[in-house]
Amino acid sequence: MNKLFLSKFILALLDFITFNASFSLSLLIISYYHHGYDQYLPVYEVDDRYYIHTLLGFLCVGWFAIRLRHYTYRKPFWFELKEIFRTLLIFAVFELAIVAFSKLYFSRYLWFLTWGITFLIFPFARVFVKHLLIKLSWFVRNTVIIGARDNAFDIYNALKDEPYLGLKVICFISVSNTTNVNVVSLDIPILDNTDSWKSRMKKSDQFIIALEDNEEVDRNNWLRYFSTNGYRSVSVIPTLRGLPLYSTDMSFMFSHEMMLLRMNNNLAKLSSRILKRTMDIVVGSLAIIIFSPVLLYLYFA
CATH class of the missing domain: 3.40.50.720 (NAD(P)-binding Rossmann-like Domain)
Structure with a gap:
């Protein structure tokens, strides 16, 4: 099998695994620290939530493959990372809406933990494995x-x-x-x-x-x-x-x-100028307050 094609398959499979592993990891973490997850997710709804998360995993990988072409096109690191975070944020809101419309039990703690893990391990695994494949000359x-x-x-x-x-x-x-x-x-x-x-x-x-x-x-x-x-x-x-x-x-x-x-000139906008002046005043004032003992010492020394 062509190494380049196999690399694309590995990246897509890895994305699907890390996307779905976040839900299982969140349940394991909750079970470890709270001696069970019943108070955050009823046992009889676990399968439904797994189905929803798995479906979103398929859709997410499909979006990366078909629309964003992450497994085919070569994109700079920061540009690809921005698209990853933006896509994960959209799918996090999708899951929130699906759970709400399905009238399933919703736990904000479980939702934040699940997607917090996703935002952490998904890009890390993608970048690590892609660097490894490039080092092995598979994705070159x-x-x-x-x-x-x-x-x-x-x-x-x-x-x-x-x-x-x-x-x-x-x-x-x-x-x-x-x-x-x-x-x-x-x-x-x-x-x-x-x-x-x-x-x-x-x-x-x-x-x-x-x-x-x-x-x-x-x-x-x-x-x-x-x-x-x-x-x-x-x-x-x-x-x-x-x-x-x-x-x-x-x-x-x-x-x-x-x-x-x-060409975007942000300082040409009134709101941007106000925000910049506010930040200058706030940060400058905080710096004066923090370093005031040193300034007073230098003044009276």
């Missing part, structure tokens, strides 16, 4: 960077600093006569823009188009080739050096094939 995907100039070198450094992505750069493909000297010094093969690279690569490899602004024609040719020949794992990374991309909203104008980036 060979990556080809198309381009050999400044943008390509920046992409290489970014991938090197994000080992959680599991992308291993195996070669660069140069589309021009100009090559960044830093790329040459990496001791990674640099292929020319001919058909020779096709015999060395697989369609399952990750291809990253990292060309410069003046190489728009080459970029379009590569995109056309990949789309017509059935390559699925293709990413385009344009040169956006200097743009503040954090918390930037992205939208599209499909009729003109344009991408719009909306």
Whole structure:
């Protein structure tokens, strides 16, 4: 069996196990400290709660697999962690609503404990096992960077600093006569823009188009080739050096094939300025109160 496919199955199975284990662990903890869980969950409703939690586990793993593509796409660590916490929060509210509409006995203590354990062990197990699979080279995907100039070198450094992505750069493909000297010094093969690279690569490899602004024609040719020949794992990374991309909203104008980036300036909002000034005053006042003995000593010394 393909190691990459097996890794995806292991990650999905692990998510399902950790999701459902939280309910059992919460009952065990309550039973240990309170000599039974009868006062928090009637015995005759335990099976119903297990069914509900198991169903939510299936739906949660399905959401990660189909909608968020956590087992297929390679996402940066913090971005994936944010999606994990947001999804778990939504499913926690779902379970709360299902239990309420089912008119089952509801214990806030049990609910908080169950989902507190879930928020703790679910991301920890995901990150730990994914790092282990990457270290074993099971979840590693060979990556080809198309381009050999400044943008390509920046992409290489970014991938090197994000080992959680599991992308291993195996070669660069140069589309021009100009090559960044830093790329040459990496001791990674640099292929020319001919058909020779096709015999060395697989369609399952990750291809990253990292060309410069003046190489728009080459970029379009590569995109056309990949789309017509059935390559699925293709990413385009344009040169956006200097743009503040954090918390930037992205939208599209499909009729003109344009991408719009909306820059968020939080301090332009009145509420944000009021909050910042309030925090400055409160934190500054607390600092003065805490360090007042030292300040008085320095004053009278």
